[in-house]
Amino acid sequence: MALDRKTAPNDLNAFWMPFTANRQFKKAPRMFVGAKDMHYTTSDGRQVLDGTAGLWCCNAGHCRPLITEAIQRQAAELDYAPAFQMGHPIAFELANRIIDIAPKGIEHVFYTNSGSESVETALKIAIAYHRARGEGARTRLIGRERGYHGVNFGGISVGGIVNNRKMFGTLLAGVDHLPHTHLPDLNAFTKGQPEHGANLADDLERIVALHGAETIAAVIVEPMAGSTGVLMPPKGYLEKLRAITKKHGILLIFDEVITGFGRLGSAFAAQHFDVLPDMMTTAKGLTNGVIPMGAVLTTPEVHDAFMNGPEHMIELFHGYTYSGNPIACAAGIATLDTYREEGLFERAHELEGYWQEAIHSLRGLPHVIDIRNMGLIGAVELQPIPGEPTKRAFQAFLDAYEAGILIRTTGDIIAMSPPLIISKAEIDTLIGKLGDVLKNLK
Numbered sequence: 001m002a003l004d005r006k007t008a009p010n011d012l013n014a015f016w017m018p019f020t021a022n023r024q025f026k027k028a029p030r031m032f033v034g035a036k037d038m039h040y041t042t043s044d045g046r047q048v049l050d051g052t053a054g055l056w057c058c059n060a061g062h063c064r065p066l067i068t069e070a071i072q073r074q075a076a077e078l079d080y081a082p083a084f085q086m087g088h089p090i091a092f093e094l095a096n097r098i099i100d101i102a103p104k105g106i107e108h109v110f111y112t113n114s115g116s117e118s119v120e121t122a123l124k125i126a127i128a129y130h131r132a133r134g135e136g137a138r139t140r141l142i143g144r145e146r147g148y149h150g151v152n153f154g155g156i157s158v159g160g161i162v163n164n165r166k167m168f169g170t171l172l173a174g175v176d177h178l179p180h181t182h183l184p185d186l187n188a189f190t191k192g193q194p195e196h197g198a199n200l201a202d203d204l205e206r207i208v209a210l211h212g213a214e215t216i217a218a219v220i221v222e223p224m225a226g227s228t229g230v231l232m233p234p235k236g237y238l239e240k241l242r243a244i245t246k247k248h249g250i251l252l253i254f255d256e257v258i259t260g261f262g263r264l265g266s267a268f269a270a271q272h273f274d275v276l277p278d279m280m281t282t283a284k285g286l287t288n289g290v291i292p293m294g295a296v297l298t299t300p301e302v303h304d305a306f307m308n309g310p311e312h313m314i315e316l317f318h319g320y321t322y323s324g325n326p327i328a329c330a331a332g333i334a335t336l337d338t339y340r341e342e343g344l345f346e347r348a349h350e351l352e353g354y355w356q357e358a359i360h361s362l363r364g365l366p367h368v369i370d371i372r373n374m375g376l377i378g379a380v381e382l383q384p385i386p387g388e389p390t391k392r393a394f395q396a397f398l399d400a401y402e403a404g405i406l407i408r409t410t411g412d413i414i415a416m417s418p419p420l421i422i423s424k425a426e427i428d429t430l431i432g433k434l435g436d437v438l439k440n441l442k
């Protein structure tokens, strides 16, 4: 008998699910079988309002026609072309389209397939860049506590989320970390950028003094730290980081895997904060999350440092089988078309005030110890249950799912980042239902 795959997976054992409490899930599975615009459909036929744009990636909402059609068309026309020593036109077209919306001063695109790969790529380019310029001793990489830069070895080395690091040995050598910027005593319930904490960037001077600038290749930070629980950069912080890195000849990498493609109301956070890094890592919203794709964006200074030596020689010994995959490129172009035609970055900017007031209306509800927001992103931090960290927020996540909204939790923080097509009425529904969940939470 043919199984109805939509509703009845036969056995849940084989699939070892990522970043999931597998045993809990398999006892009480939560399955999505369809999606359209702002909603998922569950296997038991319910509609769930997407408060997280999938995993911070479906910025244009779900099953959008331009993207679906572009993928179908491309799959029938040129399914795959070798990524090395061969090209195909839409890979170049997409790169130009990305540069059109990138900050002035960013001019080159290196394709990857995920945020994690973008991070590894950017870190490797940073080290190789200095070597190409005759500064081969610059190999150290500086990340930040609580940073999330994906799950590969470079990314978890510069990252600062302890659970993502502690099971995996000694990681990369020659890595140091800036302090995180979460100052709840000073900044709790801030709307937008917090006032306090710019001075935390000065810690980079201490790290430089400790190791010597001539040993440091790059500093990588998320301009707004998402996965750790939505931490906004304090006012003046990113500007300081830029000034100090520049002063010491250190590259600055913004990990824009979440902030890229409209989340803060500009194409990129670099534009939102008016701070130009040397490289930006992207993924997620590049293809609306529909097809795996990432990209590292660089300045001409970084790119041009490699463009020497004999012309028949490969300049950068790095790349992936699927770099610039035609179907991913088609999805990317259609995604950028959708953002542009529907003015979605501007829409995120316009909705910011409404979103801010809505999410801050949860202040005063049980267990809420902080609320933070910017663009169409926000977090509600809960007081952990003593001795049982993460349990309270996870329960909120389960209750929210039952109530018909998808939220995300990390530690005891609830993070939300809805598709940029969300309406005011849907913001009211999302926040209203979350409020009900919090009121009834133990």
Ligand SMILES: Cc1ncc(COP(=O)(O)O)c(C=O)c1O
Pocket: 113, 114, 115, 116, 117, 119, 148, 149, 150, 151, 222, 226, 227, 255, 256, 257, 258, 283, 284
């Ligand atoms: C800032 C940042 N960098 C990198 C990544 C990793 O991306 P991926 O899961 O596509 O490898 C993420 C994912 O959430 C992210 O938020």
